[in-house]
Amino acid sequence: MDPTPQINAIEPPSWWRQTAQKSLRLLLRGAGLTGASVTVSGAGLRLGKPRVSADGSALFVEATLAKDAPLGAHTLTVTTRAGTTTARFTVLDRPAPRLGGVNNDDVLYLILPDRFCDGDPKNNDPEKSKGIYNPKRPRHYHGGDLAGIRKKLPYLKDLGVTTLWLTPLYDNADFQHPTLAWAGEPAIDYHGYGAVDFYGLEEHFGTPDDLHALVSEAHRLGLKLMLDQVANHCGPFHPWVKTPPTPTWFHGTPEKHLDCDWNVVNLLSPHATQASKRATLEGWFAGILPDLNQSDPECRRYLIQNALWWVGVYGFDAIRQDTVPYVARDFWRDWHAALRAEFPELTTLGEVNLPDAAVNAFYQRGKRGFDGIDAGFDLLYDFPLESGMIAAFAHGEPLQRLGFTAGSSDIAGALAHDSLYPNPDSLVTFLGLHDTTRFLGRKGATLAGLKLGATFLFTSRGIPLWYYGDEVGLSGGDDPDNRRHFPGGFPGDKANKFTPEGRTQAEEDLFQHIKKLTHLRATHPALRHGSTHVLYAQGQHYAYARVDSPPSDRGRGGFVLVALNNDSEKPATLTLDLTELKLPVGTRLTDALTGTIVTAANPTLILTLAPRSAQVLVR
Numbered sequence: 170m171d172p173t174p175q176i177n178a179i180e181p182p183s184w185w186r187q188t189a190q191k192s193l194r195l196l197l198r199g200a201g202l203t204g205a206s207v208t209v210s211g212a213g214l215r216l217g218k219p220r221v222s223a224d225g226s227a228l229f230v231e232a233t234l235a236k237d238a239p240l241g242a243h244t245l246t247v248t249t250r251a252g253t254t255t256a257r258f259t260v261l262d263r264p265a266p267r268l269g270g271v272n273n274d275d276v277l278y279l280i281l282p283d284r285f286c287d288g289d290p291k292n293n294d295p296e297k298s299k300g301i302y303n304p305k306r307p308r309h310y311h312g313g314d315l316a317g318i319r320k321k322l323p324y325l326k327d328l329g330v331t332t333l334w335l336t337p338l339y340d341n342a343d344f345q346h347p348t349l350a351w352a353g354e355p356a357i358d359y360h361g362y363g364a365v366d367f368y369g370l371e372e373h374f375g376t377p378d379d380l381h382a383l384v385s386e387a388h389r390l391g392l393k394l395m396l397d398q399v400a401n402h403c404g405p406f407h408p409w410v411k412t413p414p415t416p417t418w419f420h421g422t423p424e425k426h427l428d429c430d431w432n433v434v435n436l437l438s439p440h441a442t443q444a445s446k447r448a449t450l451e452g453w454f455a456g457i458l459p460d461l462n463q464s465d466p467e468c469r470r471y472l473i474q475n476a477l478w479w480v481g482v483y484g485f486d487a488i489r490q491d492t493v494p495y496v497a498r499d500f501w502r503d504w505h506a507a508l509r510a511e512f513p514e515l516t517t518l519g520e521v522n523l524p525d526a527a528v529n530a531f532y533q534r535g536k537r538g539f540d541g542i543d544a545g546f547d548l549l550y551d552f553p554l555e556s557g558m559i560a561a562f563a564h565g566e567p568l569q570r571l572g573f574t575a576g577s578s579d580i581a582g583a584l585a586h587d588s589l590y591p592n593p594d595s596l597v598t599f600l601g602l603h604d605t606t607r608f609l610g611r612k613g614a615t616l617a618g619l620k621l622g623a624t625f626l627f628t629s630r631g632i633p634l635w636y637y638g639d640e641v642g643l644s645g646g647d648d649p650d651n652r653r654h655f656p657g658g659f660p661g662d663k664a665n666k667f668t669p670e671g672r673t674q675a676e677e678d679l680f681q682h683i684k685k686l687t688h689l690r691a692t693h694p695a696l697r698h699g700s701t702h703v704l705y706a707q708g709q710h711y712a713y714a715r716v717d718s719p720p721s722d723r724g725r726g727g728f729v730l731v732a733l734n735n736d737s738e739k740p741a742t743l744t745l746d747l748t749e750l751k752l753p754v755g756t757r758l759t760d761a762l763t764g765t766i767v768t769a770a771n772p773t774l775i776l777t778l779a780p781r782s783a784q785v786l787v788r
């Protein structure tokens with residue numbers, strides 16, 4: 170006798186009727202679905218002929234949503250010879266409101282929801298996933314959540330950031346990995362990168378209502394939200410791994426698959442064979458993360474719809490996409506086409522985690538590769554510049570090395586490679602993030618170096634990204650030590666660094682410096698949109714102007730000149746040739762950091778800088 174049909178999930182579980190999609194592909198997962206037919210009661214939702222997987226665990230059906238479909242729940246009835254069951258699909262009116270895309274007016278701020286603030290202790294050790302909460306252990310859940318982020322929105326607004334990047338919110342495994350551990354610490358997916366349900370919300374972070382409340386409160390305060398998504402892989406405990414919805418849903422199986430070889434540079438080669446790229450595109454990360462097959466038409470559509478769904482249902486303003494190079498580029502082209510048809514102003518940020526501008530540029534919107542494909546990412550991380558900034562401001566190395574080997578490992582070399590990008594101003598610049606050692610955990614790093622690095626970061630081209638806690642001097646080594654929770658966001662924390670009273674004088678000075686820089690950026694369009702003119706680059710000394718207006722009018726924030734001395738011992742005197750800037754003789758410039766006034770005797774400006782210091786000269 171056949172088993173009775175059973176449905177555990179319908180994906181997507183909802184959609185909005187004001188959609189650009191001609192139709193949707195629904196995936197119903199369960200058991201006993203062989204030979205099933207699906208009907209829907211009432212008007213507004215039309216279903217095609219279902220396709221069921223060989224083991225009866227997955228049913229795909231095309232669904233067309235009428236523009237006047239009745240709002241609310243629609244019941245799908247699934248019938249086989251052995252019986253009947255139902256599933257619920259919800260029709261929404263239109264996508265959730267968004268604030269708008271991310272651009273050079275923005276300052277990004279990265280939050281790991283588990284590590285920022287515990288706003289609701291009730292979800293710390295949920296019934297569904299007991300035993301993986303322990304704020305004292307680096308790879309356990311610490312209790313941070315969406316309610317906590319909402320509580321701290323005024324703090325973030327005060328700091329002057331405009332866009333919050335949240336690491337993935339998908340439901341992750343409810344238990345620790347049975348065998349995988351590092352230094353006695355079991356692998357637990359508090360970071361969100363091991364999805365077991367792409368439509369579920371991790372229960373440690375809160376409920377869908379908590380997420381709606383966070384988005385609407387952030388938007389009310391003028392803060393945008395960027396959601397982290399992963400289309401390359403799922404977590405090892407996703408139910409698909411045991412019962413794939415199609416035979417080719419994954420590249421391989423847990424028993425037989427390629428391991429990822431990380432050979433991203435090879436993808437850029439016009440000479441590389443397809444076979445030589447397979448382990449990069451189809452290999453499993455660390456041999457454990459099941460690699461999704463975006464060439465499987467059902468899987469491809471599932472992933473594209475899933476990206477749309479989070480934006481449409483919750484109102485995210487931007488998507489950050491993980492591990493971009495490990496997915497074939499034609500997928501990104503189609504993914505972007507679908508996103509832009511539905512949400513024209515949505516911004517995408519792609520992770521190409523390699524300090525090589527040529528590889529990075531290969532994925533930027535507007536760059537057609539040798540393969541004829543424009544992968545389409547609006548924004549990319551500036552890992553090349555990060556290498557130069559860490560070398561200079563943490564390790565104390567020159568910003569520019571003299572000689573024949575100018576590479577992208579110094580700041581001057583990284584910026585010189587801007588000619589490879591269609592739009593270097595849309596690179597996301599940073600001194601640290603959740604996959605790198607914290608700035609203050611770097612060899613040789615000091616608060617003075619961090620402040621100087623921040624001055625460079627917030628006054629240079631690109632869109633700055635700040636890593637939570639760096640503004641109060643949080644330190645930490647490699648992952649997971651770089652993900653310590655924000656002091657003061659959690660019960661039992663000794664000091665509350667969200668408030669001036671909880672910070673030491675040095676931490677308060679650092680916080681005020683960062684706040685000053687975000688405000689400087691907000692008040693000077695040249696720092697956001699201006700062209701960059703490098704006036705001086707030798708050894709530890711560097712100077713550049715940002716210019717945002719025609720030569721006749723460089724006032725009102727349209728002109729900023731920045732000079733840096735990264736030498737921690739010696740002062741520096743820089744003689745800058747301003748001829749090309751056509752700055753009127755006698756122009757008075759004020760150092761926005763100290764209030765000191767200097768006068769430009771065009772074509773020359775002579776600046777004296779103390780050791781490890783900067784001047785940010787504004788009109």
Ligand SMILES: [Ca+2]
Pocket residue numbers: 287288289290291292293312313314373
């Ligand atoms: Ca909590």
Ligand SMILES: [Ca+2]
Pocket residue numbers: 298340341342343371372373
């Ligand atoms: Ca979970």
Ligand SMILES: [Ca+2]
Pocket residue numbers: 401449450451452460461495496
């Ligand atoms: Ca892959």
